[in-house]
């Protein structure tokens with residue numbers, strides 16, 4: 001990536017903090033943004049669309065993507081694999097677009113080594129209790145999946161200081177303004 005190309009932004013934060021909600025608002029306001037669609041072995045949640053929310057793939061297909069070097073980064077999270085298809089990101093950054101990756105901590109660390117110029121933003125909850133309330137309110141995950149997400153959340157929160165910016169998602173509109181202030 002040269003300085004004349006687009007901006008690569010990495011958004012990380014614990015499951016249930018509101019990353020998806022915040023990014024949907026941002027993308028509705030800034031439709032020129034390219035949101036990277038990840039591949040995952042996780043089963044689709046009700047309402048999720050293949051190719052739009054994720055590329056839902058088998059473990060075999062995911063392993064083949066790794067072998068073929070098609071992923072910019074990948075990680076295991078709560079029992080499933082997630083990864084960023086490389087080509088669209090490279091193409092869209094070269095086309096000077098704002099490109100957003102919404103990925104977990106291990107992936108953000110990988111991108112930090114391959115794209116050190118990327119802007120890394122951590123979305124934090126007002127508290128762990130509020131995080132748990134949001135995950136449960138969303139009503140999309142099984143009890144074991146919720147436990148795995150909360151365990152992982154503690155590890156991610158301890159790494160928040162590694163990021164260039166932190167945004168606390170307490171009030172969604174305030175968080176949106178924070179994000180706009182950083183990337184726009």
Ligand SMILES: Nc1nc2c(ncn2[C@@H]2O[C@H](COP(=O)(O)OP(=O)(O)O)[C@@H](O)[C@H]2O)c(=O)[nH]1
Pocket residue numbers: 012013014015016020038039042073074075077082083084085102103104105106107108149
């Ligand atoms: N490393 C990596 N993490 C991803 C990718 N796509 C999504 N994730 C992360 O995987 C985690 C789980 O995502 P998901 O199953 O959709 O659950 P949710 O965050 O609770 O909505 C979240 O932290 C996502 O940010 C990816 O391509 N790479």
Ligand SMILES: Nc1ncnc2c1ncn2[C@@H]1O[C@H](COP(=O)(O)OP(=O)(O)O)[C@@H](O)[C@H]1O
Pocket residue numbers: 013014015016017018019020021022134135137138169170171172
């Ligand atoms: N600022 C906020 N205040 C209260 N609830 C929120 C806020 N942001 C998101 N939520 C809710 O929290 C839940 C988890 O949000 P979601 O966007 O799915 O999180 P993530 O993508 O980080 O896993 C959803 O039910 C969402 O409506």
